[in-house]
Amino acid sequence: MAKEAEKTGPLCHYAVTSLAKNNFRVVTVTMYNPHVKDEEVRAFLGRYMDNVSSARYLRDSLGFWNGRRGFQALLRESLKSVDGYLHPPAMFSLGADRGTLYYARQPPFCRRCMAYGHILASCSAKKCRFCGSEEHEAKECDEPKACHGCGSKVHLWRDCPARHRSYASAAGGGAGDGGRKERTRADCTDGxxxxxxxxxxxxxxxxxxxxxxxxxxxxxxxxxxxxxxxxxxxx
Structure with a gap:
């Protein structure tokens, strides 16, 4: 009714704006490795969503953390998507660590072609989930792998600048390896x-x-x- 009367008085003197955010989502992320840092998960979600909040650890009825983390974020608009929004993949990997995510009003997700709009039972496309080619599957792909964090093909996840490095890793000379790399004389660049x-x-x-x-x-x-x-x- 407000939209219909927007051009007539007295509402014509006001700007009618909807306060509802249709792209607002509360994302629940489950990582099989609980030691994956929150900053790394946020860096991955930032490829598809805006204004990603800090993590909130979800607990069960007894007060124990069940391995799930909650994030609040805004979906980006996309004309190629099924509902006009860009959705992050429901199954993903951060290096060797795998994870899943879900949220309300999430479209159906296919685990074979890693695309939204259908499920595995109704998938008939032979599509590589790494490079998107329809000529081969993922096991036959020989294209350079992309970084799981930022999507760049210049480096992998272990060398991604978006990955959070711990103090032990930085002191040990490793790039996110938890300080397992031995510090050598060649690593000392400060003279x-x-x-x-x-x-x-x-x-x-x-x-x-x-x-x-x-x-x-x-x-x-x-x-x-x-x-x-x-x-x-x-x-």
């Missing part, structure tokens, strides 16, 4: 790496020398005590 390496080698050598001296002194002490016992027995 002090060689000096620090020499100092660490000197400390290790000093510790080994002290242990050898302690071992020798302990052996000599044992021999001295053994001789004193022998002398006491003879006496």
């Amino acid at each position: 002090t790496g060689e000096k620090k390496a020499r100092e660490e080698d000197g400390k290790k050598e000093e510790m080994r020398r002290m242990r050898r001296e302690e071992g020798k002194s302990g052996k000599e002490e044992k021999e001295k005590k053994a001789e004193e016992r022998k002398g006491a027995v003879k006496g």
Whole structure:
């Protein structure tokens, strides 16, 4: 009624705006690896959605976290989509970690071609979910793999700049590997790496020398005590 009377008085003097956001969604994400960081999931959702909020950990009736995280976001408009909005894939991977997501009014999703609009039982298209080609399937694809985080083909997920690096990873010289990469002299680009390496080698050598001296002194002490016992027995 407001839209019909928009051009007549007295509503013609006002701007009629709908406060409802049809593209607002509350996304529930489930990661099989619970140690995946919230920033990494948000970076993935940011490829398809706007204004992605921080994560909210969902708990069961007993108060335990069930592995699910809730995000609030706005869908982007897309003319090619089934309902006019761009939807993130319901099944995705962040490197070796797989996950799923769902939200209200989510269109049907096909697990074979990774497309919305139909399900696996009614899918008849032979389409690669990696490159989108209809000439081969995913197992036969030889195209360069794209980053799961930003979609770039220049790098993979382990080298993605959108991936959150921990302090241990940065200190260890690795790119998101949890600090498992050993820090070498070539990784020290601040000009002090060689000096620090020499100092660490000197400390290790000093510790080994002290242990050898302690071992020798302990052996000599044992021999001295053994001789004193022998002398006491003879006496």
